[in-house]
Amino acid sequence: MHQAYFSIDKAIIFVDKYNFPVQLRYKSCTKKLYEMNKLKSIFRLSALCLILSAGLLACKSSKKMADSSNTDATEEQQEKPDDTTVDAEVNESNKSDKVEVDIESISSRLDDYFDAIANSANNTAKANGNINEAKAMFASPDVPVLIVIHQSGDGSKDYDEPTTILDYMNYLKDQGKNLNDIYEVKTNDKGRISELVLIRK
Amino acid sequence: MKTMKILNMKYIGVLVLLISFSTGAVAQSDDVSPQRKQAIDSLALEKVRDLSKYISIIGDKETAYSEANRVMDRAEELFAPDSEMGVSSLTTEEIEYYKVRKYFERLMALNYDKVKIDWYDIHYISDLEKQPDGKYVGVVTVYQRFEGTSDDGLNYKDTTKKDITIYVEKKKTQISGRTIEFWDVMLGDIRVTETSS
Numbered sequence: 555m556h557q558a559y560f561s562i563d564k565a566i567i568f569v570d571k572y573n574f575p576v577q578l579r580y581k582s583c584t585k586k587l588y589e590m591n592k593l594k595s596i597f598r599l600s601a602l603c604l605i606l607s608a609g610l611l612a613c614k615s616s617k618k619m620a621d622s623s624n625t626d627a628t629e630e631q632q633e634k635p636d637d638t639t640v641d642a643e644v645n646e647s648n649k650s651d652k653v654e655v656d657i658e659s660i661s662s663r664l665d666d667y668f669d670a671i672a673n674s675a676n677n678t679a680k681a682n683g684n685i686n687e688a689k690a691m692f693a694s695p696d697v698p699v700l701i702v703i704h705q706s707g708d709g710s711k712d713y714d715e716p717t718t719i720l721d722y723m724n725y726l727k728d729q730g731k732n733l734n735d736i737y738e739v740k741t742n743d744k745g746r747i748s749e750l751v752l753i754r755k
Numbered sequence: 756m757k758t759m760k761i762l763n764m765k766y767i768g769v770l771v772l773l774i775s776f777s778t779g780a781v782a783q784s785d786d787v788s789p790q791r792k793q794a795i796d797s798l799a800l801e802k803v804r805d806l807s808k809y810i811s812i813i814g815d816k817e818t819a820y821s822e823a824n825r826v827m828d829r830a831e832e833l834f835a836p837d838s839e840m841g842v843s844s845l846t847t848e849e850i851e852y853y854k855v856r857k858y859f860e861r862l863m864a865l866n867y868d869k870v871k872i873d874w875y876d877i878h879y880i881s882d883l884e885k886q887p888d889g890k891y892v893g894v895v896t897v898y899q900r901f902e903g904t905s906d907d908g909l910n911y912k913d914t915t916k917k918d919i920t921i922y923v924e925k926k927k928t929q930i931s932g933r934t935i936e937f938w939d940v941m942l943g944d945i946r947v948t949e950t951s952s
Binding site for chain 2: 678698700703704706712713714715716721724725728729730733748749754
C-alpha cells in the first residue's frame with residue numbers, strides 16, 4: 555500500500571513502504587507540475603507588465619494632444635509689442651495703464667474690415683487702405699492668426715497653418731473671399747489685438 | 756497533459772488580448788474621423804484654388820510688379836521644395852517642366868498685352884490617403900484655360916488638364932508659448948496630362 559504525501563505545490567506524491575517517492579511512475583508528472591507552476595508565474599508576471607504598459611501608453615496618447623510648454627520648438631512666432639504708435643483707444647482722462655476693451659465691438663469692427671478687404675480685391679488701393687486701417691487695431695503686423703478648420707464634439711480643434719495678421723489680410727485681398735468667422739480675440743493691456751483665432755464658416 | 760494544454764492556451768489567449776488592447780490604445784490616437792477627414796480634404800482643395808488665383812494675378816499684366824512679386828512669394832509657399840510645374844503648347848508636343856519659382860517668373864514675363872488664366876473643374880481624382888509615414892497623399896486634377904492677346908494681333912488660347920500631387924502632414928508650432936498642431940498642406944509636382952485648343 556502506498557502512502558500519499560503532499561508536495562509544496564500540492565501535487566500528490568506516492569511513496570512506497572520504504573518512504574521513497576514512486577519516481578518511476580510519477581516522475582514525469584511531478585516534473586511537468588513543477589514546469590507548469592513556473593510557467594504560470596512567468597505568465598502572471600508578463601500579464602502584469604502588459605497591463606502596466608497599456609496603461610502608460612494610454613496616458614501618453616492622451617497627453618500627446620494636450621497643450622504643453624515644450625521648449626524644443628520647431629518654429630517660434632513671437633509677438634512684437636507695439637511701443638511706437640499712439641493708442642487711439644486710451645481714454646485720456648483715465649490715467650491707468652490697463653485699457654478696458656469691448657471684445658464684441660472689436661470683433662464686429664474687425665469682421666467688417668475683413669469683408670471690406672475681400673470685397674475690394676479688384677481695387678488694390680482701396681484694399682490696401684482697409685488693410686492699413688485694420689492694422690491699427692493690432693499690437694503688430696506679426697500678430698498670430700490661427701484658423702480652426704474643424705472642431706470636434708469633445709472640443710478638440712484642427713487648425714490650418716498659422717499665419718500673421720498682415721499676411722492674412724493680404725490673403726483676403728488676393729483671394730477676394732472671406733471664408734472665416736472670428737472665433738476668439740485676445741487683447742493686450744493697451745487694448746490692441748495680440749492674438750486672433752478664426753473659424754471656418 | 757490535457758489540463759496543461761488548456762491552461763497554456765488560456766494564458767496565451769489572455770496575453771494576446773492584452774497585446775491587442777495596448778496596440779489599440781496607440782492606434783486610436785492616430786484615427787481621423789470622417790468629419791475631420793472632410794475638413795482636411797476641403798483645406799487641401801482650397802489651397803489649390805488659392806494657387807489658381809495667385810497664378811491669375813501673376814499672369815495679369817495689370818498687376819503691379821511689387822504686388823506680383825509678393826504674390827509669387829505667397830504662391831511659392833504653397834509648394835513642397837523642388838516642385839515643378841508642367842507647361843505645354845499647341846505648337847509642340849513637348850512638355851517642359853520648370854521649378855515653380857521659375858514658372859512664375861516666366862509667366863510674369865510673357866510677351867502679351869493681356870493674359871487671362873482660369874482654373875476650373877478642380878476636383879480629386881485620388882483621395883487623400885494615409886501613407887505608412889503618416890502623411891496623406893492625394894491627386895487633384897484641374898483644367899486650365901489660357902488666353903494671351905497682343906495689340907499687334909498675336910493671340911494664343913489653349914486648355915490644359917493638369918494633375919497636382921498633394922501632401923498633407925500634421926505639424927507642430929509654438930504660438931504665444933503653447934504648442935499648436937496644424938495640418939500642413941503642400942503641393943507637389945503639377946503634371947500636364949492633356950492639351951487642347
